[in-house]
Amino acid sequence: MTANGDRSGEVASDPQTWLEEHGDYLYRYAMLRVHNPQVAEDTVQETLLAALEAKDRFDGRASVRTWLVGILKHKIIDYFRRHSREFSISDLASPEDSLEDVFDRDGNWRVPPTAWRDSPAQTLERKEFWRIFETCMSELPQRLAQVFALREIEGFPSEEICKRLNISATNLDVMMYRTRLRLARCLDAKWFTTEKARP
Numbered sequence: 198m199t200a201n202g203d204r205s206g207e208v209a210s211d212p213q214t215w216l217e218e219h220g221d222y223l224y225r226y227a228m229l230r231v232h233n234p235q236v237a238e239d240t241v242q243e244t245l246l247a248a249l250e251a252k253d254r255f256d257g258r259a260s261v262r263t264w265l266v267g268i269l270k271h272k273i274i275d276y277f278r279r280h281s282r283e284f285s286i287s288d289l290a291s292p293e294d295s296l297e298d299v300f301d302r303d304g305n306w307r308v309p310p311t312a313w314r315d316s317p318a319q320t321l322e323r324k325e326f327w328r329i330f331e332t333c334m335s336e337l338p339q340r341l342a343q344v345f346a347l348r349e350i351e352g353f354p355s356e357e358i359c360k361r362l363n364i365s366a367t368n369l370d371v372m373m374y375r376t377r378l379r380l381a382r383c384l385d386a387k388w389f390t391t392e393k394a395r396p
Contacts, residue, residue, distance in 0.1 A: 344373065
């Protein structure tokens, strides 16, 4: 796989190289969003087949990788739509999501969050942080990870997510709350606490 797979203005002249040059990147992109190796593999295959069928319409204004990622995004959304169902709040409930061990009755922290060793910007530039983040995402229930990826990674507006996944705004809010709480706990345990202990 080439390191500079994002060259602008290139032509999609050799589809036989797409899998070798972009396959790993597309697979990681899909995995971060669907959290299922088979689904990630299937959506990448569907993406490459769709791109092969549409290669004559590729105009070179974006890189091949950017074009392929655009197709992959649609394939992932199609997957979410095909497998969506309405979740009730009780479906999403988990003892892990209780606030009782986080805040006291007055709304104060029981145990304050771990202080960041570096600034948020510096932390986000570190590859180790992203490895831990991906680990924490992979530990989420698949449905929560999917919704979080659409909202916070892809940047879809809430209304569009609700429409595409056939969920209510209330359920989306509950899912996002539970996801953020679980990610915060995981990152605190696996990243911030470990970072604080480092010299």
